[in-house]
Amino acid sequence: MRIRSLEARLAMWLALAALTGALVYVGVTQWPLPQALLWFHNELKLQLATPTHTEAIVICAAVLAPLCWWFAHIVMDPVTRLLRALEGAVASYRDGDFSISIALDRRDELGDLIHVHNELGQTLREQRQNLAQRELLLDTVVQNTPVALVLTDGSGRVAYANIAARHLFNEGRSLNGLHFGSLIADAPEALRKATEGTEDALFSVEMDGSEETFHLSQRSFRLQGRPHRLQLFRRMTRELSRQEVAAWKRVIRVVSHELNNSLAPISSLAHSGAELARRGDVQRLPGVFGTIGERARHLHGFIDGYARFAKLPAPRPILIEWKPFLDGLALHCQFQLVGNAPTQPGWFDTAQIEQVLINLIKNAHESGSAPEGVTLSLTVVGHELRVEVADRGPGMSETVLSQALLPFYSTKRSGTGLGLALAREISEAHGGRIALANREDGGLRVTLILPLLSSTTS
The missing domain is CATH 1.10.287 (Helix Hairpins)
Structure with missing residues (x-):
């Protein structure tokens, strides 16, 4: 609880300075200085003149100047000491030391500021402690995970590696500071090629007399403003x-x-x-x-x-003109073309992609959709071709969506479970991918994404 505010103290000292100035002025012009000068004149015959109004003001200023400086020092001294303490505390915070507290005990605005500062320091200390505990927990989890983790900086040197990575690449010794490219220079070619790329990869290498399959996940990001690359090597043989x-x-x-x-x-x-x-x-x-x-x-x-x-053969892509391709597709199945065909020709194996689209359009009709609700659209996005087959059927549940592309999975009584799996195999053989999603207004959308000639040749 405040006893006296800084404003009240300052007003008190100003009032004291004003009262002192008035007393000095009265003492010089009224009493006792004029009476003292008159006594010296009468008794000691000294010729001393009574100060004029201007001289009285000068005398008051000479007395008040050091007095005001002293009052200002009294008022500002706690503020100055607090600012110095805050300056030291902020410097400590900048260096990561949150143990500083200010021990001044005041009952004014400065006391409130000290209290808030100490609460801030306590909060920062607790957060720092919690963060350190979380970092310790995270480091323990990462160090003991069976997935080999390697974090490299912009120059390719290892900034962090867990126990699995040390055993996989350096016989259990530390990797920190080593150049990762030099470290795997003598590794199998499949491993080196996988790490040289930027995409996730699945590769197999010979280890301890047997073949071991790994899945590589890699991401690039900025850490503390600097580029880093994270690579995760997961053993997949048993899985x-x-x-x-x-x-x-x-x-x-x-x-x-x-x-x-x-x-x-x-x-x-x-x-x-x-x-x-x-x-x-x-x-x-x-x-x-x-x-x-x-x-x-x-x-x-x-x-x-x-x-x-x-026995799916490797695709033999060629340049595809859209009008004859779509005319031929229309002879096998019924669909509504949404929008216009792209001006840029396609680049794929005609027979394989035609078979995929026939299967997808057939599935769309078998979903219970009205014939006019089965649509086909072709869109060029960047260096990719997006082929979408959509219907107005009931769509798929989340469980079916997650397993529909797996071989031998089918919800049809007479289905073999190979239609969508074959579509996935063909699209991935072309360097593309396939995705299934329910439409917001009802129905299913199957998206086939294929690379165009420009991205393939580059």
Whole structure:
């Protein structure tokens, strides 16, 4: 609680200075100086003149000048000492030391300022302590993660590396300060090529007599105003092995299901045909053989679809003029072209991309969308071609969206789960990608992104 404010103290000292000046002026002009001069004149016969009005003012100024300076020193001394203390505290904060507190005990505005400053210091100390604890926790987590982490500066020297990185690249020794490019100069070519690029990569190297697969994630950013690069090397061999086993299990389940669905009726019909032939009822035999042939053709088509997926040839891209390509596509499926075709020709394998679009447009029609709701749009964005197939069906749930591009995943009773997976395989073989998303106003949008000739040749 304040006892007296700085303003009240200053007013008090000014009033005291004014009272002192008035008393000096009265003493010089009225009493006791005139009476003293008169006594000296009468008793000691000294000729001393009474000060004039101007001389009285000069005498008052001579007395008040040092007095005012003393009063000013009394008023400003605590302010000066506080400013010096604050200057030292700010210098300590700049150096990262938040342990400084001001011990002046005052009950005025300066006391309020000291209290607020000390609270700020306490808050900064607590935040610094919490930050240090979080940094320690983060460093502990990063150091003990199995993912090898390497942070390099603009010159390529290692600024930070965790335990996994030290064991992977330097036999457990520290990497800090070493040039990362020189460190992996003798590493396998697949590793060096992956780190020389700027995109995420999947590569395999020979380690300890066996092949090890790694996934490399890398990002560039600025840290404290300077460029840095973060690279994460994750061992994927065990995960890929689990995924491979899971994929084979799905293949076996799908193939077994389809074989049973075809072989069971074929076996039953063959037995029925044999009975009809034994009885001499040959009129019903063509129907039995026709059904057997239909199931055999279905099974052949199913196996052929898997074979085509497994033996997908490398794409042979050529320049594509849009009008003949779209005219040919329209002969196989029905769609509404949104906007105009790009003036820049496409650059892809005609047969493969045509098959992808036929499958996507067929899926759009099978979604329950009205025929006029199935649209195709072609847009050039930078050095990429965006091909969008959209419909007005019910769309997909989040679960289906996350798994729709996986091989052998299908929500259709008779689906093989290879249509979208084949589209993904073809788009990635072209250096592109495919994405699925629900439309805000209903329906599904499948986006196929392919590189154009300019970005491919560069």
